[in-house]
Amino acid sequence: MSIIDVSNVSKSFGGVKANTNVSITVEKGGITGLIGPNGSGKTTLFNSIVGYHPIDSGSIKYEGQEISKMLVPEIARLGLLRTFQQTRIYGEMDCVENMLISLPHRKMSIWDTFQKNTAEDREKAENLLDFVGLYEKRFLRSGSLSFGQQKLLEFAMALMNEPTVLLLDEPTAGINPTLINGLIDRLKRANSEFGITLFIIEHNMRVIMNMADTIYCLAHGELLASGTSEEIQNDQRVIDAYLGAH
Amino acid sequence: MAINKNALYTILLIVIAAAPFVFPNYGVQLATLWLFIIVAMTWDMTGGQMGYNSLGNIFFYGTGMYVAAVIAIGLVYDVGEYTSAFGGGRYDFTDAQYFTGFVLGVIGAGIFCAISAFIIGYVTFGLRGPYFAIGTLGVAIAAGELVSNWDWVGGGQGITLPVYPGNLDDGKVFIYFAFAITGVVLFIFLNYLYKTRFGAAMNAIRDDEEKAEAMGIHTMRYKLISWALSAFFIGVAGGISAFQIISFEPLESAYQTINLGIFMVVCVLLGGKGTLWGPIIGAILFQLFKEVTWNYFLGWQWVALGALIIVTVVYFQDGLMGYLRTVRPEWFGQTVEEKSDDAAGEAAR
Numbered sequence: 001m002s003i004i005d006v007s008n009v010s011k012s013f014g015g016v017k018a019n020t021n022v023s024i025t026v027e028k029g030g031i032t033g034l035i036g037p038n039g040s041g042k043t044t045l046f047n048s049i050v051g052y053h054p055i056d057s058g059s060i061k062y063e064g065q066e067i068s069k070m071l072v073p074e075i076a077r078l079g080l081l082r083t084f085q086q087t088r089i090y091g092e093m094d095c096v097e098n099m100l101i102s103l104p105h106r107k108m109s110i111w112d113t114f115q116k117n118t119a120e121d122r123e124k125a126e127n128l129l130d131f132v133g134l135y136e137k138r139f140l141r142s143g144s145l146s147f148g149q150q151k152l153l154e155f156a157m158a159l160m161n162e163p164t165v166l167l168l169d170e171p172t173a174g175i176n177p178t179l180i181n182g183l184i185d186r187l188k189r190a191n192s193e194f195g196i197t198l199f200i201i202e203h204n205m206r207v208i209m210n211m212a213d214t215i216y217c218l219a220h221g222e223l224l225a226s227g228t229s230e231e232i233q234n235d236q237r238v239i240d241a242y243l244g245a246h
Numbered sequence: 247m248a249i250n251k252n253a254l255y256t257i258l259l260i261v262i263a264a265a266p267f268v269f270p271n272y273g274v275q276l277a278t279l280w281l282f283i284i285v286a287m288t289w290d291m292t293g294g295q296m297g298y299n300s301l302g303n304i305f306f307y308g309t310g311m312y313v314a315a316v317i318a319i320g321l322v323y324d325v326g327e328y329t330s331a332f333g334g335g336r337y338d339f340t341d342a343q344y345f346t347g348f349v350l351g352v353i354g355a356g357i358f359c360a361i362s363a364f365i366i367g368y369v370t371f372g373l374r375g376p377y378f379a380i381g382t383l384g385v386a387i388a389a390g391e392l393v394s395n396w397d398w399v400g401g402g403q404g405i406t407l408p409v410y411p412g413n414l415d416d417g418k419v420f421i422y423f424a425f426a427i428t429g430v431v432l433f434i435f436l437n438y439l440y441k442t443r444f445g446a447a448m449n450a451i452r453d454d455e456e457k458a459e460a461m462g463i464h465t466m467r468y469k470l471i472s473w474a475l476s477a478f479f480i481g482v483a484g485g486i487s488a489f490q491i492i493s494f495e496p497l498e499s500a501y502q503t504i505n506l507g508i509f510m511v512v513c514v515l516l517g518g519k520g521t522l523w524g525p526i527i528g529a530i531l532f533q534l535f536k537e538v539t540w541n542y543f544l545g546w547q548w549v550a551l552g553a554l555i556i557v558t559v560v561y562f563q564d565g566l567m568g569y570l571r572t573v574r575p576e577w578f579g580q581t582v583e584e585k586s587d588d589a590a591g592e593a594a595r
């Protein structure tokens with residue numbers, strides 16, 4: 001069953017056509033990958049889905065509901081969450097505070113927000129920090145962490161929010177190669193243990209081929225190919241796009 | 247921590263309660279100090295904790311003064327008739343009328359300001375950074391000009407409230423305690439608020455509002471409620487000020503954008519924004535500096551104050567608490583902790 005349906009979405013910035021008639025579907029409970037050379041419109045598509053900018057034409061449905069006209073916080077409150085290519089964390093707070101603020105506010109009443117965080121909340125935060133391997137650094141100002149650690153923190157924050165779907169924009173970029181295996185494992189576990197549907201932009205082929213059930217490839221803003229990792233790996237058009245054959 | 251917090255708070259409360267009797271000659275200065283503490287703490291709610299630097303919070307102070315005055319007078323006399331007499335004519339207030347007017351006026355001022363914050367905030371919170379600062383400043387200046395042309399509340403001549411019934415020194419003590427109680431209540435409230443999820447959401451908006459939105463936090467709701475809460479307390483402080491100053495006019499005493507409107511920001515910057523104690527320490531330092539320069543460098547006091555503002559803004563933006571946090575991060579709980587039974591730490595570099 002599909003959870004995100006993007007059909008015939010086009011988006012241009014001035015004369016630049018970032019997306020042209022892109023149609024993809026994200027299966028519920030699966031891991032879907034999105035690849036493509038730099039500038040092929042992957043992040044634009046992400047931004048369109050989560051409501052950062054209006055689309056020119058087409059439709060985006062989330063669980064059957066049209067979301068292409070909705071605002072960022074409204075879409076986020078439906079349980080459709082994204083992480084950023086350049087990490088975005090709350091730099092002045094420590095890691096635990098970063099986690100606690102990521103509790104799903106959509107599930108709280110205004111009265112709940114005037115309460116202090118419970119012991120369970122803290123335990124959950126510390127467990128998830130442990131899950132991404134940041135437990136020892138949990139009381140450090142998050143702005144003082146390295147880029148890779150900030151990415152891991154951002155991933156943990158997203159899990160804290162209990163999303164239904166998580167859109168990850170290059171989760172392994174800037175992460176030490178020795179940690180990438182650990183991260184792949186954690187992403188898979190987030191998918192299998194927490195039941196979170198993942199939709200991942202990734203440049204690292206080894207990573208995405210290892211994880212995704214279905215992969216879509218964009219080039220020049222258009223959908224070039226789609227299929228399982230074997231199909232994509234053997235698709236001549238994809239190889240050409242990456243090696244710049246046209 | 248080594249210091250027993252309860253003992254510290256008890257000593258502070260005793261000092262607060264004893265101050266006007268130990269220093270009877272400084273009643274006005276002590277009350278003003280409390281006013282500074284209140285406006286600094288309320289400014290820090292949006293400016294320090296939420297990252298929205300308002301230059302228009304003085305709007306709530308001035309509006310609080312006027313609302314309190316109108317309520318106190320309106321309970322007994324017709325406001326238009328009262329103000330058109332410009333303090334002349336015989337308008338007597340009994341003790342009961344004075345105190346009822348005081349209590350209802352001050353609380354009404356707070357409520358009115360909280361509601362105005364909702365309305366103004368709905369428009370101005372679309373602005374970010376310096377644009378928000380200038381936008382709110384514009385609101386305060388416009389309000390001052392509007393009120394000074396509104397004859398019903400006395401226009402540019404301002405308004406005169408009844409004086410405290412009874413001994414004038416008792417009146418000063420009364421005003422002192424009105425400010426002090428408001429300040430203590432505000433402190434207790436903020437001490438609680440900053441530990442809640444609401445407080446965390448305010449910090450999230452400060453650090454990265456776009457991220458907060460992307461995480462599904464109701465940013466507009468939090469911004470409006472924080473500003474309304476802050477406006478409530480400024481309005482109350484303004485209401486008390488109205489009864490302290492007794493006779494005030496719109497531009498210099500009520501909507502005093504260049505005096506109190508700026509002082510509250512400097513107090514916070516001096517003490518350290520985004521902290522609970524910073525605004526209080528800043529307000530005390532600022533009030534000391536102000537009184538000393540007014541007494542010993544008369545004629546140069548504005549120059550000295552301007553120099554202080556420039557030095558603070560240019561070289562000491564993080565304030566005293568921010569400086570302490572940089573040199574002694576462990577005092578603020580920023581430490582690396584080793585985990586004894588460790589298996590999952592392999593990902594931490």
